[in-house]
Amino acid sequence: MRITRRRALASLGIGAPAALLAHPAGHLAIAAYRDRGSIPAPPAGFTEDASRLETIAVETHVVPARGTEDALLALFSQARAAGRPIAIAGARHTMGGQTSASGALVVDTSEIRAMSLDEGRNVLTVGSGARWSQVLAYLDPLGRSVGVMQGYSSFSVGGSLGANVHGWQHDRPPIASSAESLRIMLADGRVVRTDRSENRQLFALVIGGYGLFGVVLNVELRVVDNALYSAKRWNALADEYVDLFERRVRADPAVRMAYGRISVSPKRFLTEALLTAYSAEPALHGNIPSLRPTKSSAIERAIFRGSEESGYGKELRWQIESAFGGEAGSGLSRNQILDEPAALFENRDPQKTDILQEYFVPPSSFASLLSRMRQILPKYPADLLNVTVRTVLRDDDSFLRYADGPMFALVLLFCIPRTAEADRQMVPLTRELVDAAISLGGRYYLPYRLHATPEQLARAYPQAQAFFEAKRTWDPDLLFRNHFFEKYGAS
Numbered sequence: 217m218r219i220t221r222r223r224a225l226a227s228l229g230i231g232a233p234a235a236l237l238a239h240p241a242g243h244l245a246i247a248a249y250r251d252r253g254s255i256p257a258p259p260a261g262f263t264e265d266a267s268r269l270e271t272i273a274v275e276t277h278v279v280p281a282r283g284t285e286d287a288l289l290a291l292f293s294q295a296r297a298a299g300r301p302i303a304i305a306g307a308r309h310t311m312g313g314q315t316s317a318s319g320a321l322v323v324d325t326s327e328i329r330a331m332s333l334d335e336g337r338n339v340l341t342v343g344s345g346a347r348w349s350q351v352l353a354y355l356d357p358l359g360r361s362v363g364v365m366q367g368y369s370s371f372s373v374g375g376s377l378g379a380n381v382h383g384w385q386h387d388r389p390p391i392a393s394s395a396e397s398l399r400i401m402l403a404d405g406r407v408v409r410t411d412r413s414e415n416r417q418l419f420a421l422v423i424g425g426y427g428l429f430g431v432v433l434n435v436e437l438r439v440v441d442n443a444l445y446s447a448k449r450w451n452a453l454a455d456e457y458v459d460l461f462e463r464r465v466r467a468d469p470a471v472r473m474a475y476g477r478i479s480v481s482p483k484r485f486l487t488e489a490l491l492t493a494y495s496a497e498p499a500l501h502g503n504i505p506s507l508r509p510t511k512s513s514a515i516e517r518a519i520f521r522g523s524e525e526s527g528y529g530k531e532l533r534w535q536i537e538s539a540f541g542g543e544a545g546s547g548l549s550r551n552q553i554l555d556e557p558a559a560l561f562e563n564r565d566p567q568k569t570d571i572l573q574e575y576f577v578p579p580s581s582f583a584s585l586l587s588r589m590r591q592i593l594p595k596y597p598a599d600l601l602n603v604t605v606r607t608v609l610r611d612d613d614s615f616l617r618y619a620d621g622p623m624f625a626l627v628l629l630f631c632i633p634r635t636a637e638a639d640r641q642m643v644p645l646t647r648e649l650v651d652a653a654i655s656l657g658g659r660y661y662l663p664y665r666l667h668a669t670p671e672q673l674a675r676a677y678p679q680a681q682a683f684f685e686a687k688r689t690w691d692p693d694l695l696f697r698n699h700f701f702e703k704y705g706a707s
């Protein structure tokens with residue numbers, strides 16, 4: 217959201233007659249009152265991912281920072297002896313069991329987080345379990361920042377490579393492009409280094425490979441300079457978003473990061489857009505404030521959560537964001553903007569959950585995808601809370617890539633009851649959207665629910681069959697397994 221508290225209060229009409237304030241203030245007070253839940257931890261011996269839709273029995277092993285390789289070798293032997301699979305978990309923000317399998321021994325990488333920066337090469341060597349928040353805290357005093365990451369900082373480096381993520385870095389391919397090399401422990405216990413010349417095929421398979429080829433131990437990532445950014449925001453018709461983006465962002469070399477939002481308010485459903493762009497302020501380079509912890513804002517949260525199951529709340533949020541959103545990024549460092557935890561806006565209601573989906577299309581198909589979504593989404597009961605727009609350049613590095621060329625992406629966030637029935641109701645919706653994206657020359661993103669059919673995966677990712685064949689070459693006993701593999705690659 218990124219709107220300042222002062223601005224949000226102003227938008228609610230401070231200085232306006234009290235009667236005008238009553239409705240929005242009352243709405244937000246009720247939203248805040250309802251938003252008092254907390255997410256219960258899964259019982260001991262079970263795990264959940266970010267979907268919170270399944271509780272799966274697993275045996276989790278936190279791999280120690282010292283003696284990592286010996287601990288992993290022992291775990292691999294234990295799994296083989298017991299005929300159990302190994303699944304690998306970073307921050308578990310995937311949503312379809314990509315970090316678990318029934319009966320699995322789960323490698324928890326969170327302790328593998330050592331870091332060192334080669335300042336001459338601008339290359340960070342980092343343990344795969346490090347969270348981006350830890351990486352940003354390490355890089356900040358050194359004047360550096362992460363080159364490519366998601367919009368939030370709660371994710372692990374290894375999990376981000378496992379999905380080959382992308383974020384607000386509109387002028388970059390996915391994270392694969394910032395990886396210089398990986399050290400990985402394979403199923404047979406060998407530790408190998410991979411980069412674009414050494415074991416190149418493995419490098420491509422592991423990035424976006426959803427933990428199916430081995431445990432990434434550490435990674436060399438190319439970093440960029442930290443800088444102070446100023447933010448600008450434009451409103452547009454959603455169908456004209458690509459044109460606006462080309463003029464305001466693509467054509468302006470000062471812009472360093474950008475994202476868009478599309479309205480989900482019933483009055484303007486997928487017809488209006490906001491574009492926010494961050495530009496570096498060269499004059500202020502020498503005076504960058506140090507990274508400080510991001511504070512959660514009760515009012516920002518109430519504005520966001522108050523849009524749940526409320527057309528009024530969605531319209532109120534749109535009006536506030538149209539008027540003031542994005543401005544809080546002005547005068548902040550790149551590191552500060554990137555260091556936002558996913559928990560700020562997460563659904564804390566034990567009875568409900570928020571589910572993500574993402575669809576990529578070439579720029580020329582963006583308006584058509586929106587038009588298809590306007591037809592498809594109202595047919596289903598799921599409550600669409602948010603739509604974000606991302607752009608990503610062509611990915612020349614990963615095997616199971618979603619960006620064969622420059623892509624515009626629509627990220628959809630739904631709020632659904634935390635029940636098997638609500639999950640089932642998402643299946644036909646997802647399949648229609650996947651078909652729409654494929655028919656427009658696009659793809660869908662793989663870290664979320666596994667609702668697409670195997671046939672849809674094969675159409676969206678023509679390289680999928682070769683990907684799963686390569687899996688069997690590198691891991692013939694299928695030691696590394698998860699629900700993604702079991703659904704799409706096991707037969």
Ligand SMILES: Cc1cc2nc3c(=O)[nH]c(=O)nc-3n(C[C@H](O)[C@H](O)[C@H](O)COP(=O)(O)OP(=O)(O)OC[C@H]3O[C@@H](n4cnc5c(N)ncnc54)[C@H](O)[C@@H]3O)c2cc1C
Nearest residue numbers: 306307308309310366367372374375378381382426427432
């Ligand atoms: C609220 C929210 C916002 C999101 N925003 C974005 C976004 O802006 N852009 C984007 O691209 N994605 C986004 N995602 C998706 C997210 O980036 C991916 O799910 C990513 O994989 C999460 O990182 P993680 O550490 O939680 O990975 P995990 O879920 O822990 O793991 C992801 C995959 O990588 C594998 N893996 C993890 N660690 C290793 C390792 N050390 N070695 C080998 N394999 C490993 C796992 O087995 C798994 O298959 C978002 C998800 C959520 C829930």
